[in-house]
Amino acid sequence: MSEITITGLNAITHPYLKVWDWRIIIYLFLGGLSAGMLVMSSIANLRIPKQSVKELAKCVRAPFIAFITLAIGALFIILDLGKPQNLIWGYLTFQPLSLMSWGTWGIPIVLLLNALYILAVIPEEQRYRLKFPFLLKLSEKLASKVRALAKWNFVAGIFLGIYTGVLLSSFAAIPLWNNATLPILFLVSALSSGAAMIVVIAKKAEIKFLFTKIDIWLIVAELVIILLFFYGLYTSTAPYKKAIKPFFSFTSEHFIFSLALISIFLLLPLALRIKIGELREFEGGFQGDFTKSQVFRMNLAAVLVVVGSFILRAAIVYAGQLTKLSHY
Amino acid sequence: MPKYVMVIDIERCIGCMACVIACKKENNVPEKHFRTRVVEEVRGEFPNLRMELRSELCNHCENAPCIDACPTRASHRAKDGTVQIDRKKCIGCKACILACPYDARYSHPEGFADKCSFCEHRLKEGKKPACVETCLGKSRIFGDLDNLSSEVVELLRRHDFSVRLEFAGTQPRVFYIKRSFTGGL
Numbered sequence: 013m014s015e016i017t018i019t020g021l022n023a024i025t026h027p028y029l030k031v032w033d034w035r036i037i038i039y040l041f042l043g044g045l046s047a048g049m050l051v052m053s054s055i056a057n058l059r060i061p062k063q064s065v066k067e068l069a070k071c072v073r074a075p076f077i078a079f080i081t082l083a084i085g086a087l088f089i090i091l092d093l094g095k096p097q098n099l100i101w102g103y104l105t106f107q108p109l110s111l112m113s114w115g116t117w118g119i120p121i122v123l124l125l126n127a128l129y130i131l132a133v134i135p136e137e138q139r140y141r142l143k144f145p146f147l148l149k150l151s152e153k154l155a156s157k158v159r160a161l162a163k164w165n166f167v168a169g170i171f172l173g174i175y176t177g178v179l180l181s182s183f184a185a186i187p188l189w190n191n192a193t194l195p196i197l198f199l200v201s202a203l204s205s206g207a208a209m210i211v212v213i214a215k216k217a218e219i220k221f222l223f224t225k226i227d228i229w230l231i232v233a234e235l236v237i238i239l240l241f242f243y244g245l246y247t248s249t250a251p252y253k254k255a256i257k258p259f260f261s262f263t264s265e266h267f268i269f270s271l272a273l274i275s276i277f278l279l280l281p282l283a284l285r286i287k288i289g290e291l292r293e294f295e296g297g298f299q300g301d302f303t304k305s306q307v308f309r310m311n312l313a314a315v316l317v318v319v320g321s322f323i324l325r326a327a328i329v330y331a332g333q334l335t336k337l338s339h340y
Numbered sequence: 341m342p343k344y345v346m347v348i349d350i351e352r353c354i355g356c357m358a359c360v361i362a363c364k365k366e367n368n369v370p371e372k373h374f375r376t377r378v379v380e381e382v383r384g385e386f387p388n389l390r391m392e393l394r395s396e397l398c399n400h401c402e403n404a405p406c407i408d409a410c411p412t413r414a415s416h417r418a419k420d421g422t423v424q425i426d427r428k429k430c431i432g433c434k435a436c437i438l439a440c441p442y443d444a445r446y447s448h449p450e451g452f453a454d455k456c457s458f459c460e461h462r463l464k465e466g467k468k469p470a471c472v473e474t475c476l477g478k479s480r481i482f483g484d485l486d487n488l489s490s491e492v493v494e495l496l497r498r499h500d501f502s503v504r505l506e507f508a509g510t511q512p513r514v515f516y517i518k519r520s521f522t523g524g525l
Contacts (some may be wrong), residue, residue: 013383013384014381014382014383015377015381015382015383016380016381017380018377018378018379018380019360019377019378019380020357020360020373020374020376020377020378020454021377022373022374022375022443022446023372024437024445024446024447025437025445026443027435027445029438031434031437031438031447032434032438050395091432091436092433093430093431093432093433093448093451094430094432094433094434094450094451094452094453095430095431095432095447095450095451095452096431096432097413098414098428098429098430098431098432099431100427101412101413101414101428101431102411102412102431104412105411105412105413107408107410107411107412107413109408109409110408110410110411110435111409111435112407112410112435113411113412114407114410115411116411159392165447181407181506182409183409183435183438183439184405184508185405185438185439185508186437186438188522202447217374255393273489288445333438335440336441336443337505337508338442338504338505340379340441
């Protein structure tokens with residue numbers, strides 16, 4: 013038995029950490045979504061080799077929405093900063109061990125690569141929308157380099173997807189976050205939500221169907237990694253074992269975390285089921301347009317995946333701050 | 341250059357909390373925030389109880405996770421080996437607060453991260469930190485580990501000592517002298 017009374021407590025760290033809140037969750041979620049969309053749109057534009065550039069640029073709106081998503085996400089982390097006016101100091105140094113430093117440098121670079129990619133994939137007949145002549149010229153120039161830019165954006169997307177997880181896993185003081193499975197889980201969840209988002213926004217039936225198929229594998233991987241994540245912590249030492257308790261304490265004040273885990277394990281398999289159903293319908297090949305109901309089902313499954321990805325991040329960010337290495 | 345450390349003699353703490361107040365006053369620590377704290381831990385089953393009073397503060401770790409987490413070098417190691425925060429450079433990302441396993445940091449209402457500085461300004465004047473100066477029971481002892489004739493070297497030589505969460509690998513510079521009480525850190 014032990015009873016502890018502490019004089020001189022700070023509300024931000026006791027009785028549990030209240031350091032990062034919904035702003036970081038939105039940042040991680042939108043960052044992941046953007047990462048997934050970048051990777052998936054690159055795959056869409058790279059999957060058929062040696063095709064002429066004109067026919068190639070099929071996934072046009074995804075890079076644009078990925079850019080806006082990431083920009084909004086970045087805005088949320090800036091909102092979370094206590095002194096954003098000092099941000100310039102982040103650009104006067106690079107700290108390889110600080111994940112925040114990687115983000116400070118990485119996000120503008122990803123946004124730049126993304127912007128170039130957008131210019132490259134704009135179809136010729138839409139270029140007139142670019143208001144500035146230099147953008148028009150740049151767009152014409154970059155159009156021939158769309159393949160190379162797609163490759164760069166693939167790398168940028170993978171970096172961003174992993175980064176959102178490593179940012180959390182780098183904190184040794186927080187047992188729930190501090191493991192190598194988390195970045196992989198966040199990457200796969202980012203890729204999956206990115207693929208789902210493309211299903212929602214894509215107009216071309218072929219693209220919708222392609223990403224519905226790709227997402228099946230990603231959801232399966234995500235579910236397996238979630239199980240491994242919890243199993244790894246369960247078999248670890250006391251603070252780590254304690255860290256996953258909120259997810260399995262159905263009656264306590266942490267019920268919301270159990271609920272989150274249950275939701276994830278309902279939403280993702282349901283999405284999986286719908287997607288496999290779609291796949292069966294097109295076993296005989298793909299002809300013409302989709303019916304309204306097919307589009308609805310594909311969109312519904314995609315929305316479930318995106319919601320699941322959001323719940324996952326929110327639960328892990330909040331639950332992580334409930335447990336420390338020290339016992340008080 | 342000196343290697344400043346603090347030794348905390350657990351058995352000499354009387355729980356007067358003067359250190360907590362002296363620190364707040366000396367460093368203008370804002371309302372509802374603290375740079376140091378006193379933990380009163382009672383163990384056992386009634387009537388066989390044992391109480392320990394323990395001061396806690398920034399450990400000025402040799403392997404400081406807060407410095408690694410800082411994107412701007414606002415959290416840095418000063419020449420005297422202590423861990424300090426450059427308020428001008430802090431962007432208030434709070435990564436250091438999460439990185440510290442000792443919960444030694446807090447977010448200042450003005451936006452930057454803040455913590456115990458071992459009263460850096462006083463050290464420059466040759467004085468001891470305010471909490472050490474005010475400690476009634478002489479539970480807090482401060483000194484230079486590289487000065488072999490200092491009190492801290494003598495205490496660490498004579499007594500068994502421990503650091504908080506040794507397994508975290510941070511190599512703290514705040515040592516707790518153990519005479520009879522074991523565990524609890």
